[in-house]
Amino acid sequence: xxxxxxxxxxxxxxxxxxxxxxxxxxxxxxxxxxxxxxxxxxxxxxxxxxxxxxxxxxxxxxxxxxxxxxxxxxxxxxxxxxxxxxxxxxxxxxxxxxxxxxxxxxxxxxxxxxxxxxxxxxxxxxxxxxxxxxxxxxxxxxxxxxxxxxxxxxxxxxxxxxxxxxxxxxxxxxxxxxxxxxxxxxxxxxxxxxxxxxxxxxxxxxxxxxxxxxxxxxxxxxxxxxxxxxxxxxxxxxxxxxxxxxxxxxxxxxxxxxxxxxxxxxxxxxxxxxxxxxxxxxxxxxxxxxxxxxxxxxxxxxxxxxxxxxxxxxxxxxxxxxxxxxxxxxxxxxxxxxxxxxxxxxxxxxxxxxxxxxxxxxxxxxxxxxxxxxxxxxxxxxxxxxxxxxxxxxxxxxxxxxxxxxxxxxxxxxxxxx
Numbered sequence: 001x002x003x004x005x006x007x008x009x010x011x012x013x014x015x016x017x018x019x020x021x022x023x024x025x026x027x028x029x030x031x032x033x034x035x036x037x038x039x040x041x042x043x044x045x046x047x048x049x050x051x052x053x054x055x056x057x058x059x060x061x062x063x064x065x066x067x068x069x070x071x072x073x074x075x076x077x078x079x080x081x082x083x084x085x086x087x088x089x090x091x092x093x094x095x096x097x098x099x100x101x102x103x104x105x106x107x108x109x110x111x112x113x114x115x116x117x118x119x120x121x122x123x124x125x126x127x128x129x130x131x132x133x134x135x136x137x138x139x140x141x142x143x144x145x146x147x148x149x150x151x152x153x154x155x156x157x158x159x160x161x162x163x164x165x166x167x168x169x170x171x172x173x174x175x176x177x178x179x180x181x182x183x184x185x186x187x188x189x190x191x192x193x194x195x196x197x198x199x200x201x202x203x204x205x206x207x208x209x210x211x212x213x214x215x216x217x218x219x220x221x222x223x224x225x226x227x228x229x230x231x232x233x234x235x236x237x238x239x240x241x242x243x244x245x246x247x248x249x250x251x252x253x254x255x256x257x258x259x260x261x262x263x264x265x266x267x268x269x270x271x272x273x274x275x276x277x278x279x280x281x282x283x284x285x286x287x288x289x290x291x292x293x294x295x296x297x298x299x300x301x302x303x304x305x306x307x308x309x310x311x312x313x314x315x316x317x318x319x320x321x322x323x324x325x326x327x328x329x330x331x332x333x334x335x336x337x338x339x340x341x342x343x344x345x346x347x348x349x350x351x352x353x354x355x356x357x358x359x360x361x362x363x364x365x366x367x368x369x370x371x372x373x374x375x376x377x378x379x380x381x382x383x384x385x386x387x388x389x390x391x392x393x394x395x396x397x398x399x400x401x402x403x404x405x406x407x408x409x410x411x412x413x414x415x416x417x418x
Contacts (some may be wrong), residue, residue, distance in 0.1 A: 030054050030087070042068055042075040049084060058088040079112050083121065090124055098128045119153065119160035126150040130169060136179035136302045143302075144317070147173045151315055167313065171210060174314060175307035178204055178211035181318070189220055198224035198235075199323040205242070207318040212306035215250035218243040222259065228325065235324065237265040245271050249278040277310060284309045 030050050045068040052061035065081045065088075072078075086104030089097045105121040112118055129146035150173065153166040181204045188197035201221035205214050222239035225232040240256040240263075247253060248270030260267045286305045322328075 028054055028056075028091075030084075042072040042077050045072075046077050046081060046084070049081070053084060053088050053091065056091075058092045061088050079108070079115060079117070082108055082111070083117055086121065086124070090128070098132070102128050116160075119157035119162050122149070122153045122156065123162040123166055126153060126166060126169060130173065131301075133173070133176060133301045135300075136176050137183055140177060140180055143173055143176050147177065147317070154315070168307075168309070170313040171309075171311070172304035172307045174208050175211060175304050176302035177318070178208040179213070179302070181208075182211070182213055182217060185217065185220070189224060192227075194224040194228045195323040195325045197221075198228070199321060203318060203321050205239075207314055207316075209246070210308035210311045210313065212308070215243055215247035215252050218247070219252040219256060222256070226259075226263075232324065233263065237263055241265070241268050244268055246274045247278065248275055249282075280310055281308060 030053055045064055049061040049064040049068070052058070052064065062085055065085050068075065068081050069078060075081075082104070086101050086108060089101035089104060092101075102125050105125050108121050109118050126146060126149040129142045129149055132142040133146060134140065134142065147170060150166050150170045153160070154163060154170070157163065181200060185197050185200040185204065188194075188200065198221050201217045201224070204211065205217050205221065208214065211217070218239050222236045222243070225236035225239060237260060240260050243250065243256045244253055244260070245268040257267050288305060
């Protein structure tokens with residue numbers, strides 16, 4: 001029995017070594033090679049570095065590319081060499097490698113914004129953060145950064161070949177962000193914190209209309225507004241009406257129609273474009289495999305299987321809002337506190353008009369009022385109250401105006417010590 005166990009263990013070790021050697025010898029072709037056949041020394045250095053990149057010798061490749069950049073500063077391969085350095089960091093991976101790759105890609109876009117590879121560099125920056133995304137109920141720092149960087153591809157390079165793929169990546173990212181917001185809203189909804197729940201669902205449905213659970217969010221938002229009191233009846237009706245109009249094939253559409261009829265509000269007609277969009281999403285939605293639950297538990301990233309496959313994603317970042325039941329403070333200050341600066345068209349105006357500082361003086365009358373003459377005033381000390389004496393006042397004898405001097409104190413002689 002023990003020999004069988006040893007044989008199996010040795011077999012697993014040999015198999016793992018064989019897989020490791022196979023992975024190490026495997027050559028992954030570089031995406032941006034230079035096909036020009038020449039024996040120029042800078043081209044020779046570039047080809048050698050690319051071969052090292054393809055075989056996983058990233059440090060050696062970067063040293064060769066840096067030699068090319070420093071030695072041949074007027075070479076036609078400088079841009080390609082700088083891009084290859086960024087690609088080597090991207091292939092190496094890891095937290096440090098991806099951070100270095102992002103910095104190199106940003107430098108390439110800054111120095112060569114008109115090259116075709118600039119769009120690819122921005123797409124790689126988007127993928128750097130997309131690969132580091134966490135699940136919907138965890139930290140969304142990389143998801144927000146990925147959304148921002150992917151939107152830059154659509155804004156700066158809308159006609160590039162990477163735009164359709166990045167468009168879908170943005171929809172996937174916003175599906176994960178919306179799922180995180182939905183979980184927080186559900187938490188408040190179950191706790192019957194209607195104001196907090198409706199506030200988050202309002203921002204969620206306004207920002208991410210392509211979210212796969214947007215219809216559920218609208219239905220719960222209408223119910224939350226309804227439970228907050230009759231003064232929020234209009235908001236509740238608008239939520240139900242939006243659900244019926246923009247998500248007509250939803251499982252919540254019939255219940256929303258009944259709620260509108262009970263509230264004696266008009267039931268809107270379904271939007272034909274919304275019907276076509278929901279049919280397309282149902283036909284093209286990614287189907288989950290049997291091992292999908294286990295795979296979602298093991299993988300790091302979020303589950304974006306339910307993300308929309310059509311429609312334009314939101315091009316702005318979601319902003320926090322204030323619940324509707326929170327009163328807005330009204331300012332009691334009057335007047336304006338804004339200070340504006342403008343240029344004077346006619347310089348003679350300063351000489352003709354009076355000085356504004358002089359009009360603030362007391363006693364000024366008219367436009368050309370001069371400051372009032374200040375006359376010296378003599379103040380007399382107040383008389384002391386009856387029954388009290390001022391110790392600092394001079395002593396005046398009767399019949400004279402001269403003060404009487406106080407007698408000097410006679411110092412006693414010091415006693416001698418025995």
